[in-house]
Amino acid sequence: MAQKPSIPKGTRDFGPMEMAKRNYIFDTIKSVYALYGFQQIETPAMETLHTLMGKYGDEGDKLLFKVLNSGDYLKKVTDEELSERNTLKLQTKLCEKGLRYDLTVPFARYVVMHRDELQLPFKRYQIQPVWRADRPQKGRYREFFQCDADVVGSDSLLNEVELMQIYDTVFAKFGVRVQIKINNRKILTGIAEVIGEADKIVDITVAMDKLDKIGIDGVNAELREDGISEEAIAKLQPIIALEGTNDEKLATIKQVLAGSEMGEKGVEETQFILDTLKGFDMKNEIQLDLTLARGLNYYTGAIFEVKALDTAMGSIGGGGRYDNLTGIFGMPGLSGVGISFGADRIYDVLNALDLYPKEAVNATQVLFINFGDKETAYCLPIVEKCRKAGVRTEMFPDSTKMKKQMNYANAKNIPFVALAGENEMNEGKVTLKNMTTGEQTMVTADEIIKTILA
Template sequence: MAKPSIPQGTRDFSADTVRKRNYIFNTIRNVFELYGFEPLETPAMENLDTLMGKYGEEGDKLIFKILNNGISDPKNIDKSKAGFEKVLEGKSSSDLTERALKYDLTIPFARHVAMNHGRLTFPYRRYQIQPVWRADRPQKGRYREFTQCDADVVGSTALINEVELCNIYNEVFNRLGLWDYELKINSRKILTALATLCGGASKLTDITVAIDKLDKIGLDRVKEELKERELSEKQIAIIEKYLLINGSNEEKLAQITALIGHIETGKKGIEEIELIYQQSPNIKLHIDFTLARGLNYYTGIILEAKAPPEVKMGSIGGGGRYDDLTGLFDVPGIAGVGISFGVDRIYDVLEELQLFPEAVQSGTKAIFFNMGETESKFAFTIMQQLRAKNVSCEMYHEFAKVSKQFSYAEKKKIQYAVIIGSKEIEQKYCLVKDLSTGLQQVVLFDKLFTYFNK
């Protein structure tokens, strides 16, 4: 018999974990709605041609493809690799797979807008909280199934949208206690100008894919990769000068202006960053020209949120402007900008920094002890009255020793134990023990709700 297991890069979530995750979801959802975004959900799978070619060469490799139904009768498939390959022999790629699990929420959102643009009210502000899948190598903070929380605005080119999205990041991370997070900003227009300086816009993908690996492989390896992509020594020297820009935000803006400010696209990108920076005085914006975000659909401002420096973690959020994303689906001219939160990574950061509020971990507020058939029936009526007033409670499932019932309550981290015996029924009170302090009090039945909400 096979030992129970789950696919690598996926996880089961216990009650404590689900409650903590819901704390993050609810915090993000409340801020999204505070800024006027409305919810949307899209299917777990999309048609393969909806996804392929939208994420760059690295992203396309990580798309989970789904085998078509009816390739063969599963009962007749030899489970060996050789047997399975024989079943697939001679079949075209469309015979094998036409669908895939969604890689992110942005492309499915663009597909939704393209399909429904005649019925939507623009600017359309939507948020989405759903799982996505990537065929990545699992490691700390990187999973094959994880949840994204996105907010996007389509149908507007106004930079106030970018300013608001920066403020959403700031509000959410402050509410979660991540005061020392870092929000990086750059512009694909600046990267396009850099490509122009290096021989033409056709070099953009080669440059951004290499630059996007800078944190992982270092400058020397990036230069090697650029050389492998057939950039000249002179072009690589320009890119190195670009990557070595440093100092304060103001100093970086001066250096980038000197390098690519004479190119119209670069000038426009610099102006946009300056405007957002000036309109976000209370946000710790960090201008970072090494930020590339190697997804092909970005066209303007790009953002990336990083965890506080004491946590070894990659990006915990990112996004940017994509002014013609729906053009990929033959509906051109709909501008868009959006951000995403990496909930699974945010969870790991909050856990490591012990930032989850203690109240988040509690489920049942009170447990009613089972003191016998008559007593439990009476206690059940009291419990239902409390539930009607939104007090979460439960009753121990059978008559048992009080010590056993206390043990159950403590293991489930239930704060209050309520004991109602025959004497208590007669005198219309109950014994309530606060298991967090050990304090036990006599409480009248009609005062229980007030006691639990003191």
């Protein structure tokens, strides 16, 4: 008996309904990116291991999917090396390529390779799958999509303003109420300086970033474990607990950071972004969150995170400013800022809140019933006319029982069915049935189009 087929753990099939929903998400994001002048690029699924290795830390290197060399991949390996079973040494001879881990490193490689062709500032977006050899679990997959947008070659804070507008516009189009959080890496560095723990910046901010999950007591406990002094922890408490409007928070933290050049610069940058956004009709709340950290080894300026307000979900978007994207490939000094949408989590949010528009998930709009050769020959020109008018139309291919054809329409959630028998053909019309209400009317081809596109 043939073995039952399967797919690798941590990967998924997507059926027609799921694809319709995913395409709605991707198409919405793409349309807004385009509004702001971003252009789409794609990079190969595979990159050389020379490009990928050493860019994500030791843990990231372990999670890279390596691809065996083509042909006789053992030809460079001796029997002695095989018997030693030194995995790291062997993989350098067995594998020259790997599946991309994210879109950022391939983008950095792309910028360096194509720098003579690019017009700076370069505004790119990229929506492609990435792969990680992680342990699959709920909400964590080995293959998933990232939806990134970046501006490189510009230090202007107007880029940060536009990226926050993009977040606001996309989620307004989705009908999802979100909170867009903002902070600044320089502010966090200033905080570490003024509490006397500048060398513990990463430990402090990693702990602060967990405030929503473990609470203030948990944060303080983690700070103690990391060797932060009680005096520094005490100084940190009013900063963590800071409340009020964005302007009130900024005014307070400005006083706290007086004397920290880096911290004051972060306040100044944040003030500019928030003040500029006041001039726009923002649909969602912008919140200054001084506990927001996000990958401090990577970001150097403004940082963002987006959370849905009406359903329990983690971050559904994030990003920030970085100063040396291309330095890893020998091209230092190119500043950039970028954001990413969490497509898989947005998919779950829209499902939970039932926010998918019907037109986005219902593919076919009208099905023509097949009663036989003569009736089909009569219907086909009408089918063509409907399609040319932009109506998504199917003609059932087989002259089979009407019940089977109607079940097909119901299974695909097709809202209208068109039927043409002797009476309809004599009058040059078809009977159009609304599958939701059951109402039936005899109409012309033009009236079909008008009814469906109304």
